[in-house]
Amino acid sequence: MDWDKLRIFHAVAEAGSFTHAGDRLSLSQSAVSRQISALEEVLRVPLFHRHARGLILTEQGEVLNRTVREVFSKLALTQAFLSESKERAAGKIKITTTTGFGLSWLSPRLHRFLEMHPDIEVTLLLEDADLDLGMREADVAIRLHPPTQPDLVQRHLANFPMPIYASPEYLERYGTPKTIKELADHQIIGFAGWHLPLPNVNWLLDLLRQEGLAHRGGRLAINNISAVATAIAAGTGIGSLPLYAASAHPNLVRILPEQNLPLVEAYFVYPEELRTSKRIAVFRDFLLTEISNLKNH
Incomplete structure (x- = not known):
């Protein structure tokens, strides 16, 4: 199997079309198509199902793509290893x-x-x-x-607590809650999204539910921790932030400091x-x- 054809095959498999793969490889759509047809001819198996909306790998194509991905990733790793200076970080x-x-x-x-x-x-x-x-x-x-993920070297960096914060302007306008029960009457900013960046990202809302406190102010959820921090700093409401996110807004005021907090493990x-x-x-x-x-x- 020709290495160049395998490289083109992998690009097509990842892109899902000849046109998009051609854009990545700086080749014409017809040139990419010819290379794939030639590879299929050599292997004597179809690698893609062709239809109007794009390309889908056949069962044989899936097998080949898994192998090609692994080979090219190992080659990239080897190249990085060989090119690294032994005297300095480069x-x-x-x-x-x-x-x-x-x-x-x-x-x-x-x-x-x-x-x-x-x-x-x-x-x-x-x-x-x-x-x-x-x-x-x-x-x-x-x-x-x-x-x-298995087979990875891991080094524990830190445990970041997730305190509860508000802006000085918000507290001046609405008052400072002294208990979890009082907190339920405030605007709580939560996290929303398919991929939760932290295991306990909505622990504060969960706590209110567990305590039987229907949070009347939970009307805003954002799918980005930095945006949640910005909203809290702007006086939109109260929320829990990991220490690293709160550090970007030094004017935030920590509230309910006695509350037990979950930790973010980095x-x-x-x-x-x-x-x-x-x-x-x-x-x-x-x-x-x-x-x-x-x-x-």
């Missing part, structure tokens, strides 16, 4: 984390990492759904839950093959330093 690093952590905490600090390591190029992918590190969708991840994870990587090590150390500074403030 090369590319693709980082993934949740949108909330990336927007409110990591992005504003990355300039320090880039200044410290001028030979490292960073790509930051913000996704509330976990990307597959084993398939090289990213090099490293900052997970805000215990990692479930982990730094990466494939076993990158255990000796210098650029991974310096980024891990950078995270630990920055998180230590946050906890000390």
Whole structure:
């Protein structure tokens, strides 16, 4: 099997059409189609079902695509390993984390990492759904839950509490609740979305329900932790935020400080093959330093 044809096949399988794959590969739609037909001829099996709305992999195509994805991911990993300097941290690093952590905490600090390591190029992918590190969708991840993907190196970074916050303006206008029962009369801002970025993201609303307190003010839910923090800071209502998200809004006022709080467990994870990587090590150390500074403030 020709490597170039396999590369084109993989692009088509991921894109779902000859046209989109051609755009990614800078090839014409007809050139991509010819390469796929030639590959099917060599293998003597159909790889795609062709229909008006696009392409669907056949059973044989699914098998081939799984193998090709694995091969190309291993090649990318090998290339990164071979090109890495033995003397200094250099090369590319693709980082993934949740949108909330990336927007409110990591992005504003990355300039320090880039200044410290001028030979490292960073790509930051913000996704509330976990990307597959084993398939090289990213090099490293900052997970805000215990990692479930097998065969990954994991380093516990921190446990972030999730205090309850309001803005000074909101409290001046509506008063400060002193108990959970009083809290039920206030506007509570919750989280909504298909992919929950944190296991306990709506713990405050859950607590009100468990206490039999129908929260009359729970009229706003947002599918982004950073946007929830911005809404609280703007005086829209009261809500619970992990410490890293609240740190972007230093004027927030913590309320009900005696309330027991859930913790957000943060982990730094990466494939076993990158255990000796210098650029991974310096980024891990950078995270630990920055998180230590946050906890000390």
